[in-house]
Amino acid sequence: MRWYRINALMLKYYYITINRLDRIFDMLYWPLIGLLIWGFTSYFIMDLTKESQVLNIFLGGAILWTFYQRASQDMGNYILEDFWSRNLYNLLSTPVEPQEIILSAVLFGLIRSVITFGLLALLGAVLYSFNIFGAGIFVVLLFSLALLLLGWVFGIFVTGLIFRYGVKIQVFAWSFAFLIQPFSAVFYPLSSTPLWLQKISLVFPTTHAFEGMRYAFATGKIAWNSLFFAFFLDAILLIVMYYFFLHCFKQARKVGIIAKME
Amino acid sequence: MDAITISNLSKTYQSRSKVNYALKNVSFSVREGEMFGLLGPNGAGKTTIINILSGLLTKDKGIITILSKDPEIEKEAVKNQMNVGAAYSFLTGILTVEQNLRVYGKLYGVKDLDQRISHLLKIFEIEDLRHKKVFILSTGQIIRVILCKGLINNPKVLLLDECTVGLDPDIAQKTRKILKDYQKEQGTTIVFTSHNMTEVEQLCDRIAFLHKGEILMIGTPKELRKRIKTQSVKIDIIGEKRKSLRSIVERFKVKVTESKLNMVIFEIRGEVELPKIINAIIKEGLEIIDINVRKPSLEDVFLKIARGEQL
Secondary structure (H helix, E strand, O other): OOHHHHHHHHHHHHHHHHHOHHHHHHHHHHHHHHHHHHHHHHHHHHHHHOOOHHHHHHHHHHHHHHHHHHHHHHHHHHHHHHHHOOOHHHHHOOOOOHHHHHHHHHHHHHHHHHHHHHHHHHHHHHHHOOOHHHHOHHHHHHHHHHHHHHHHHHHHHHHHHHHHHHHHHOHHHHHHHHHOHHHOOOOOOHHHOOHHHHHHHOOOHHHHHHHHHHHHHHHOOOOHHHHHHHHHHHHHHHHHHHHHHHHHHHHHHHHOHHHHOO | OEEEEEEEEEEEEEEOOEEEEEEEEEEEEEEOOOEEEEEOOOOOOHHHHHHHHOOOOOOOEEEEEEOOEOOOOOHHHHHHOEEEEEOOOOOOOOOEHHHHHHHHHHHOOOOOHHHHHHHHHHHOOOHHHOOOEHHHOOHHHHHHHHHHHHHOOOOOEEEEEOOOOOOOHHHHHHHHHHHHHHHHHHOOEEEEEOOOHHHHHHHOOEEEEEEOOEEEEEEOHHHHHHOOOEEEEEEEEOOOOHHHHHHHHHOOOOEEEEEEOOEEEEEEEOOOHHHHHHHHHHHOOOOEEEEEEEOOOHHHHHHHHHHOOOO
16 A cells, blocks of 8 residues: 555545536535525424424534535545546556555545535534534544444445446445435434334444434433444444455456446 | 566456357567557457456466566556556546646656656647646547556556557557657557557567467568468459459469459469469450559458458
């Protein structure tokens, strides 16, 4: 693994971002729209219920969800750019390693996620007097990291699928992040869902992260149990998906999908 | 010394219960500083060889060394000294020419990158495209950018797959000259695939003919042409006596490939038969106005191989 190659790939992602309006839109515009919708919805429900935790639940959920979503989608999107351009042929004939492609996308995604998060946190404070760090900076950073990790895990999974099956599965790059949203208790507590759904939800690190965040907002304390399970599940999934990606990459070289550039 | 050696290289593709051979025990070597052509009809295996050499495709069996290294084991060392250019590939379309070249230069760890980019854009005469996005370029312009990318790291081994397809004749000629000059100046080893026989004859020191995944012949263009024993003869006469002209020629058991009312084209082996045929035509009272003996070209070799005919 060479840092100069990782830098080169990050430079490419930077060029893509500044040259493509939709890459700036998905970093700033859509999260902003989400924040506005959830902010006004929260105010409306607060008026109805007089429940002060509504803002924490909805806005906290929406802001942290963008962390996971950006991390997950960015990786697939930047790799897909090479497929769309039929550039993968040239890229993979350089000394670049698949791990460098993953790491560069992770790091660039992290920068984009932090920018989005910063903007949303700032606007949340200005527009709705909502302090995302109200649960404690340390807690927010830890649970954000757990969400980022899962985003990268699914990004790696989708990237593996793209390498193996080409652009025909590109829909996963945009939709996969959302597939687990109903099971992740993003905007509602886990206890409010049916028992069978709770069992499924507990498999996803996102569930533990959002449960932990809500607990921190409500009590000001860290739910160590949630934190442990979020990172533990992240670690298992990361190892599994990393090997899945390497397997897909190996298969792609065997069947020639990279050379065919389909 | 050999820059590339390939021995018993095989590659198969599995489709349902059928195994298709893309390459069957292919062996050849490319000398350092040589321009080596891979020729053959579609599906012959030329691109498969390029893809395996560039690491985009895995081999089933066989041994490959590039610059005396195993590219599977010393991948980074080999790839740093190698580059590819394929007409059917593309660069990141949303990036400008300069941005693309900068990214590739950095991937290869090229020093003095600004200078290198300017130099390459200048020799390929595309300095005006520097700040243009790649997706708006014409095919010919993109190919020249791809060639700039191919030379960005000053490679010791350059693999070019159909890299002049889509270029205007004058640009193609210029590009060939640039590549040849570059190769002579830098001592670059170039493996070149093309369907353009004239181009291959002009550029390549040696050529391998491939057909259905196997190498049929290797040699210099001159050696390969000599492998064709037959020559094509065209005789034109005054008047329109097709039947008699054709039948006179056929008496000598030669293969008539085309005949019109006042013209016949046939193939002969050696030049011994030709005076006899001419004498016979004159004796029949026909007046010859032109005799054209065409030496076999590389294209004839290519076509005969593609048709599965004997040379």
